[in-house]
Amino acid sequence: MHSSSSPDDGDPAKQFFLRFSLSLFIVLALLTFSCNNKESKKDTTALPAIDSTLIRQQQQKAADSVAKAAVLKKKIYITFDDGPNKGTRNVLAAVKEENIAASFFIVGEHIFDSPRQKETWEILKSDSTVELCNHSYTHAHNKYTSFYEQPGKVVEDFKQAQKTGGFTNNIARMPGRNAWRIDSIEHTDIYESKAAIDSLHQAGFAIMGWDIEWMFDHKTLAVDTATSLLLRRIDNMLAAGKTKKPGHLVLLAHDQAFQKTEDIEKLHFVIQQLKNNPDYELLFASKYPGIKKDLP
Numbered sequence: 001m002h003s004s005s006s007p008d009d010g011d012p013a014k015q016f017f018l019r020f021s022l023s024l025f026i027v028l029a030l031l032t033f034s035c036n037n038k039e040s041k042k043d044t045t046a047l048p049a050i051d052s053t054l055i056r057q058q059q060q061k062a063a064d065s066v067a068k069a070a071v072l073k074k075k076i077y078i079t080f081d082d083g084p085n086k087g088t089r090n091v092l093a094a095v096k097e098e099n100i101a102a103s104f105f106i107v108g109e110h111i112f113d114s115p116r117q118k119e120t121w122e123i124l125k126s127d128s129t130v131e132l133c134n135h136s137y138t139h140a141h142n143k144y145t146s147f148y149e150q151p152g153k154v155v156e157d158f159k160q161a162q163k164t165g166g167f168t169n170n171i172a173r174m175p176g177r178n179a180w181r182i183d184s185i186e187h188t189d190i191y192e193s194k195a196a197i198d199s200l201h202q203a204g205f206a207i208m209g210w211d212i213e214w215m216f217d218h219k220t221l222a223v224d225t226a227t228s229l230l231l232r233r234i235d236n237m238l239a240a241g242k243t244k245k246p247g248h249l250v251l252l253a254h255d256q257a258f259q260k261t262e263d264i265e266k267l268h269f270v271i272q273q274l275k276n277n278p279d280y281e282l283l284f285a286s287k288y289p290g291i292k293k294d295l296p
């Protein structure tokens with residue numbers, strides 16, 4: 001009968017080879033284990049404590065320079081006036097697509113001008129990524145001189161807008177006037193309006209004007225095409241410290257100037273240039289220094 005053979009009963013050369021292989025395997029295994037062991041010891045104990053301190057120091061240094069860069073960045077507050085109107089949804093879509101902070105200065109009466117404007121208002125109101133501020137109820141019906149002659153009525157007008165809009169901040173912008181009352185900043189562009197603006201400020205509103213306006217043609221509603229010039233003026237004003245508060249610039253644009261595709265494209269371009277500039281940071285109006293959000 002054929003019997004199966006075990007490895008032990010082969011020829012001596014084969015046995016020697018098998019034993020040699022086994023010994024070699026054990027030696028190699030031991031060597032590997034001792035090497036690994038040394039390394040793992042090195043990981044936990046051999047590395048001096050100074051290395052983790054160094055890493056911490058380097059991390060702190062990096063965090064400090066990031067914080068310092070943020071402080072050094074110049075702040076730009078992009079604001080859009082007079083909505084809700086025909087351009088508002090385009091502006092909203094653009095600022096959301098570009099993922100930037102933008103503030104809309106709302107005219108109370110415009111909410112009720114048409115069902116579509118009411119709908120636009122509802123969209124704006126339910127969007128937590130934008131900031132809404134008070135730009136009066138009537139916008140003086142564009143009759144500024146007589147409007148500002150009656151300070152009491154001006155205050156009532158803004159209070160009505162505040163109630164209608166349910167704004168969560170106290171920031172107001174005067175219709176047809178570039179006036180400021182924020183902290184120590186006080187500026188009146190047309191002296192005859194001073195009493196009304198002071199009254200509004202005393203009623204608890206922070207009044208924000210603008211440092212630079214992106215102009216548009218009031219007949220065709222097309223936005224000024226000289227975007228490079230606008231951007232250069234922004235750079236120059238900030239560099240020269242010529243804004244109301246050095247290092248901070250309020251840009252005024254108007255919703256209604258962004259109705260045509262080419263104008264909306266220009267809006268994207270300007271936003272991109274500003275947001276991609278490492279020296280700038282785009283913020284909501286309520287982040288302007290000295291704005292206290294106490295509601296009137």
Ligand SMILES: [Zn+2]
Pocket residue numbers: 081082135139175176
């Ligand atoms: Zn306006």
